[in-house]
Structures are given as C-alpha cells and as structure tokens.
Amino acid sequence: MIHALKSPEDTGAPFYLKPALIANIDDETGQVLVALGSGTKATETFSAVPALSGGGQDLWPGQRVLVARGEDEILYIVGILDALGRRQKTDKIIRFESGARADVVGNATGLKLYSQTGGLVFEYDDASGKCRVNLPSGDMAFSADRGRMDFFAAEGFRFVSGGPLALSSQEGLSLSVSGPDEKTNRSSIELKPGVMAAESDQVDIRARSGHLNMEKACVKGNWLDFTAQDIRLSADKMETIAREMVQQVKDVYQTVEGLCQTTAGRIRTMVEESLHFKSRKIFVKAEQDVKIKGDKIHLG
Structure with missing residues (x-):
C-alpha cells in the first residue's frame, strides 16, 4: 500500500x-x-x-x-x-473496447488483468503458481445456475469480512472435521430446515453469560456433573426418579406451605445431638407396638 x-x-x-x-x-x-x-x-x-x-x-x-x-x-x-x-517486462497487451486491458508479463510468466479505470482485477504468477482476484470497488458473484460449485484447497480456507458473513441453503448445511480415517475424532454440525444436529467426542462452551430457552428439553448421559456457586430451580412441578439418592449438605432449610408427605418402606433418622419436634398437635398411630427407650422419660 x-x-x-x-x-x-x-x-x-x-x-x-x-x-x-x-x-x-x-x-x-x-x-x-x-x-x-x-x-x-x-x-x-x-x-x-x-x-x-x-x-x-x-x-x-x-x-x-x-x-x-x-x-x-x-x-x-x-x-x-x-x-x-522497460517494455520487455510486458510481452503483450490486449485492450478491450471498454478500456480494460490484459498484460502478459515477464516473458510469458505472468498475467495481469486491469479494469477500465486502471485497477488490478486479476493477477497470475506462473513461477509461484499464485492467483489473486481483486476488486478495488464493486461486487463479485460466482454462479452455477445448472450445476454445483466445488472449491479445493490443500492447505485450508480463510474467510475475512468487514461486514456480515452469511451462509444460506434451501436444503441443508453441513460442517464436519474428522481424523485421517474419517471415522475417529469426528465432529460435525448439520443444519436442515427446522433441525440442527451437533456431534463430537467433546463439546466445550464458554461464555460470560447465556440463555437457553426451549419449550421441551431432554438431557441424557451416563454421568452428569454440575458445579456452580449458586443454583436456583423454579418450576410448577418437579419430579425426581432415581434408584438411589445421596445428599451431603451443611444445613437444610425447607418450607412447605401445604402437605409434606413421605411414603417409604422404612424410615431411619440418626441425630448426633438433639431431636426436636414442635407442633400444635401430635398424633402417632401404630398398628403394632410403640416403643420409647431412654435413660429418663418425662411426660407432662
């Protein structure tokens, strides 16, 4: 520049x-x-x-x-x-009626195409095999009205845009990365009308804040681990089904406005210090024996 x-x-x-x-x-x-x-x-x-x-x-x-x-x-x-x-650098000049021109340069080792305003549009260097397409101003369009378009690059693609970058399709969009055998370490994202699917051996999402809104969600896995400083769950109804549940907390505070009911085969409560019950009325009913054992029992 x-x-x-x-x-x-x-x-x-x-x-x-x-x-x-x-x-x-x-x-x-x-x-x-x-x-x-x-x-x-x-x-x-x-x-x-x-x-x-x-x-x-x-x-x-x-x-x-x-x-x-x-x-x-x-x-x-x-x-x-x-x-x-230094005319020897330009072997041949082809001029167009619009004012554009094409220069064959360097003893036929390169080609340059200029627009009618003198701006470089296309450049090819035969020695390095490098091609460059340039538009000083205006738009560029690639079209295949009755076929498909393939782009191949052995060392990768890089897209840089100063404005929005949009990809759209009427049928679907697929992005995939795989190992040498195309079966191991494969990660893919597929977009179809109304459906999005992602697959990978590992997924990492990092953000300062985020929101996930779904009308219906389902999470399945062999092992789930949630770690957070504060967790809040709010629902009209919450149901937990598990074969075994183990809880370890320092303090538990529960407030139930209505009925708190527990149905179990057996209930065992083990307290190291004291056990307190406070209620306006206490009703205990057993179909068989009732046993109360202590060094001292005070009634009244």
Missing part, C-alpha cells in the same frame, strides 16, 4: 515541467509514484496523476515521463519521454 507522500514544494525549487522516472504503480489503487529528475538524481518520490489520453494504462515502472505542476500544486503526468522504457 502506498502511503501519503511529501509535496514537491519540499524540494525548495519551483518548477512547471520536469522529467521524472516512474518508481512504482499501485496495482490496487492505480496511484503512480514518480521520482523527479533522471538517472541517479531521481531520488525523491512524489504522487502524480496521469493526464494522458489512455489514462495510466500505458505507464509502467522504470518509464521516463514528463510531469507538470498545476496551479493546484498537484503533479500531472503529461507526456512519455521513453516510450519503450
């Missing part, structure tokens, strides 16, 4: 016409850098605006041009002093 440059006023010498050497051309923006003077004297570089009939399409680095300074203190490229320049 070419950054902001100094004004020619910094040279301390006012001028109207001067020879210059094109130092660089930004393929993305089309900005032209020129070095004033010629030969070894062309050391300082400035930004210049092409003012030629063909715009900047006939310019390339290493070419000698004539620049003029306008009343607005902007440099304009008004002529070409060396029409050949």
Whole structure:
C-alpha cells in the first residue's frame, strides 16, 4: 500500500515541467509514484496523476515521463519521454473496447488483468503458481445456475469480512472435521430446515453469560456433573426418579406451605445431638407396638 507522500514544494525549487522516472504503480489503487529528475538524481518520490489520453494504462515502472505542476500544486503526468522504457517486462497487451486491458508479463510468466479505470482485477504468477482476484470497488458473484460449485484447497480456507458473513441453503448445511480415517475424532454440525444436529467426542462452551430457552428439553448421559456457586430451580412441578439418592449438605432449610408427605418402606433418622419436634398437635398411630427407650422419660 502506498502511503501519503511529501509535496514537491519540499524540494525548495519551483518548477512547471520536469522529467521524472516512474518508481512504482499501485496495482490496487492505480496511484503512480514518480521520482523527479533522471538517472541517479531521481531520488525523491512524489504522487502524480496521469493526464494522458489512455489514462495510466500505458505507464509502467522504470518509464521516463514528463510531469507538470498545476496551479493546484498537484503533479500531472503529461507526456512519455521513453516510450519503450522497460517494455520487455510486458510481452503483450490486449485492450478491450471498454478500456480494460490484459498484460502478459515477464516473458510469458505472468498475467495481469486491469479494469477500465486502471485497477488490478486479476493477477497470475506462473513461477509461484499464485492467483489473486481483486476488486478495488464493486461486487463479485460466482454462479452455477445448472450445476454445483466445488472449491479445493490443500492447505485450508480463510474467510475475512468487514461486514456480515452469511451462509444460506434451501436444503441443508453441513460442517464436519474428522481424523485421517474419517471415522475417529469426528465432529460435525448439520443444519436442515427446522433441525440442527451437533456431534463430537467433546463439546466445550464458554461464555460470560447465556440463555437457553426451549419449550421441551431432554438431557441424557451416563454421568452428569454440575458445579456452580449458586443454583436456583423454579418450576410448577418437579419430579425426581432415581434408584438411589445421596445428599451431603451443611444445613437444610425447607418450607412447605401445604402437605409434606413421605411414603417409604422404612424410615431411619440418626441425630448426633438433639431431636426436636414442635407442633400444635401430635398424633402417632401404630398398628403394632410403640416403643420409647431412654435413660429418663418425662411426660407432662
């Protein structure tokens, strides 16, 4: 990327016409850098605006041009002093009626496609095998109206967007990662109309806060472990079914507004200190014997 440059006023010498050497051309923006003077004297570089009939399409680095300074203190490229320049770098130029052009460069080792405004649209380097598609402005669309589209990359894909990134399908969307044999260590997410399925050997979810709202939920597993500083359960009805339940707490406080009923085959309560019952009335009924045993028994 070419950054902001100094004004020619910094040279301390006012001028109207001067020879210059094109130092660089930004393929993305089309900005032209020129070095004033010629030969070894062309050391300082400035930004210049092409003012030629063909715009900047006939310019390339290493070419000698004539620049003029306008009343607005902007440099304009008004002529070409060396029409050949480093022409050997461009083997062939194909021009389109719209003004776009295609350059075969580097002894047929590369291809560059420029838009009608001079911006680089496509670049191919045969030596490295690298292709680059670039749009300085506007939109890009890939379409296969009567077929499918496949993208292959041996070293991965990377998508970067400055705005929203959307994936949509009328039938389904599938994301999967698997091991070398495609059967072990497989993780997948599948989206179908009205259905979402996720599968993996391990799932980790981390967030500062979250909400899970479901009309009906079912959790199944061989082992569940919940750890939290505070837990609150609120329900109109709660039912617990288990073969065996073990509870260990420091203190238990229960408040029942209505009936508290326990149905069991046997009930055994073991208290290390004292056992207190307080009630307005106590009714104890046994179909057989009632035994009360203690060192002392006080009645009344």
